C-alpha cells in the first residue's frame with residue numbers, strides 16, 4: 034500500500050492559502066446549472082468530489098467550461114430541470130453531489146440511475162428518498178432500501194403543502210430538498226422531524242439559494258418555506274470561499290506547534306459554519322486572530338492546550354481535528370454530539386478511536402461521543418485512513434508532537450484537498466537532521482560527535498547498531514548470512530547507549546564492538562535487506578528536538594532522505610588506515626597496518642557494491658575530503674554549512 038512518512042516536527046508557523054470550500058463549490062455548481070443565465074465561478078475547489086459533480090452536470094446537458102488552467106469556471110444554466118432525460122451517473126463517494134442531484138433529478142421528469150463507490154452504497158439516503166416520495170417521485174433503491182444505488186423514473190410530481198424530512202441523520206437531505214424544490218414552481222413547506230443537526234450547513238444552503246434569487250423563509254430550524262414561482266437566476270459572478278473545514282488542520286497546527294499559522298481564504302466574513310472551529314480552539318487556550326478573509330492561530334501562552342468537553346454538533350467535520358488535538362491537551366477530553374460521524378466517508382467515531390489508540394491514547398467510544406485521554410508520550414504508528422480524506426489530514430498533526438507518523442493511502446486527500454501534504458510541509462518545520470555518510474575511518478563519528486556537541490543536538494552512530502547486531506548474532510550462534518535469523522536478532526536488539534558506553538542487555542560491549550571481528554561482521558550483516566529494514570525505525574527514533582547528527586552509510590539516502598544537510602565525508606584509504614591504526618593502538622587493541630588497509634578496501638567495496646543502501650555520494654551531499662584536513666577544520670566546515678542553511682535556531 035502507498036504511504037507517506039511524516040518526520041517529527043519541531044513546530045509550525047507560516048501562512049497557507051486555502052483551496053475552495055467543497056460545500057460551497059458543489060452547491061454553487063448545481064445552482065448555477067439550474068439557474069437562468071451564465072454564472073462565472075471563481076476559485077472553485079479542484080478535487081475528486083467536485084470532479085464528480087462537474088461530470089454529472091455535463092452528462093445532464095449542462096454546458097460548463099474551465100478557463101484555461103485556472104480555478105475559474107463558466108456555467109451556462111439550463112433555467113429549470115435538466116434537459117437530458119436519461120442518464121447513468123457515477124458519483125464516487127461525493128455526498129455533496131449524490132444527495133442534491135438525487136433531489137433535483139427526482140423532480141426533473143426523467144429516468145436516471147445514480148451509483149457510487151461501495152462506501153457510498155452504505156451511506157443512508159432513505160430519509161431523502163422518503164421525502165421525495167411524498168412529492169410523488171418514483172425512486173427505487175435497487176440494492177437495499179434506504180441506500181444507493183438509486184433508480185429514478187419519470188413521475189407525476191405533486192408539489193405544494195408540507196413535506197416532512199428527518200434532520201437528525203444528515204443535514205444534506207434537507208439541503209438537497211431545499212435546493213430542488215424551486216424546480217416545481219409551487220410553494221412548498223419543508224418540516225424537519227427530529228433535531229436538525231449540522232445547522233451551519235443549512236445556513237450555507239440558504240445563503241447560496243438567496244444569492245441565486247430564491248429566498249427561503251425559515252422558522253427556527255424546524256420549518257422552511259420555499260416560495261412559489263421562484264426561479265434561480267445567475268448572480269453573475271460567485272467567488273468560492275476557502276474551505277473552512279480544511280482550515281482546521283492548519284489552525285490546529287498553529288495551536289499545537291507554536292504558530293502563528295495563518296489561513297487565507299476564510300475569515301470573519303465567511304458563510305461557513307466551520308469557521309467556528311476557531312472558537313473551539315480558543316476554548317482550548319489557543320490564541321486566535323481573525324480578519325475579514327483570514328484566521329490565525331498560535332499556541333496558548335502556557336504552551337499547552339487545555340482539556341475540553343464540547344458539544345460539536347455545529348462543526349461535525351472540523352471537529353475531527355479536535356479529536357487529534359486532544360492528544361496534546363493537559364487532560365482527558367470529550368467530543369460530544371457527533372453521531373453523524375458514523376455515516377460519513379467511514380464510521381469516523383470507530384476509525385478515530387482505533388487510530389488514536391495506535392499513537393498511545395486511551396479512547397472511550399460511545400454512540401455519539403469520544404473520550405480521548407492523551408498519552409504521556411506519543412508512539413510512532415502507521416495510520417490507516419479508511420478512504421477518508423479527513424482521517425489523513427487530521428493525523429498529520431501527530432508529527433507536531435515530535436513523533437514520526439506514517440499515513441497510509443495519503444492520496445485519499447484528493448477528495449477535497451489534493452495539495453494538502455505540500456501545504457502542510459510549508460508550515461511544519463521538521464526536526465533538523467545532519468546526515469554524515471562516508472567510508473570507514475573517514476572521521477564521521479568524530480565529526481558527528483563534535484558537531485552535535487556544538488549545536489546541543491542528539492547524535493546517532495548508526496554503524497554501532499550494525500556492529501552490535503553482528504556481535505549479538507555471533508553470541509547467539511546465528512550465522513552472519515542467515516538473513517531471517519540476523520533480522521530477528523536486530524528486531525529484538527536489547528541495546529542501549531549511555532554516556533560513553535554501549536550496552537547489550539546488561540553487558541558493556543563498548544570495546545568489543547570495535548574489534549576487527551565486529552567491524553567485518555557489521556559490514557556482512559549490513560548487506561542483508563531484512564536487517565536494514567529491522568533497524569530503520571529504531572534509527573529514525575533518534576530524531577528528536579532540537580536536532581540530530583547521524584553518521585553512517587545511508588543516513589542521507591535511506592534513513593533521513595529529507596535531512597537538511599548531507600555531507601559525504603571521505604579521505605584517502607591510506608589516511609584512513611593510518612587513523613584507524615592510531616585509534617586501535619590508543620585503545621590498546623591489536624593492529625596491523627597492512628591488514629587494516631586490506632580490511633578497509635574490502636569493506637568499502639562491499640558497502641559500495643551492495644544493492645541495498647549502497648555507500649555513495651548523493652548529488653545533494655556536500656563533499657568533505659579530510660585527507661589534508663584536521664578534525665577542527667572538518668567540524669568548522671560542517672558548522673559553516675549549518676549556519677548558511679539556517680538549520681539551527683539562534
Ligand SMILES: Nc1ncnc2c1ncn2[C@@H]1O[C@H](COP(=O)(O)OP(=O)(O)O)[C@@H](O)[C@H]1O
Nearest residue numbers: 473474475476477478479612616659662663664
Ligand atoms: N579530519 C581528521 N583528521 C585527522 N584525523 C581524524 C580526522 N577525522 C577523524 N580523525 C580520527 O580518525 C579516527 C577515525 O575516525 P572515526 O570518527 O572513528 O571514523 P568513522 O566514524 O568514519 O569510522 C579517529 O581516531 C579520529 O580522531
Ligand SMILES: Nc1ccn([C@@H]2O[C@H](COP(=O)(O)OP(=O)(O)O)[C@@H](O)[C@H]2O)c(=O)n1
Nearest residue numbers: 473474495496497499555556559585586587
Ligand atoms: N548507516 C550504516 C552504518 C554502517 N553500516 C555498516 O556497518 C559497518 C560498520 O559501520 P561503522 O560506521 O561503525 O564503521 P567504521 O566506519 O567505523 O569502520 C560498515 O562497514 C557498514 O557496512 C551500514 O551499512 N550503514
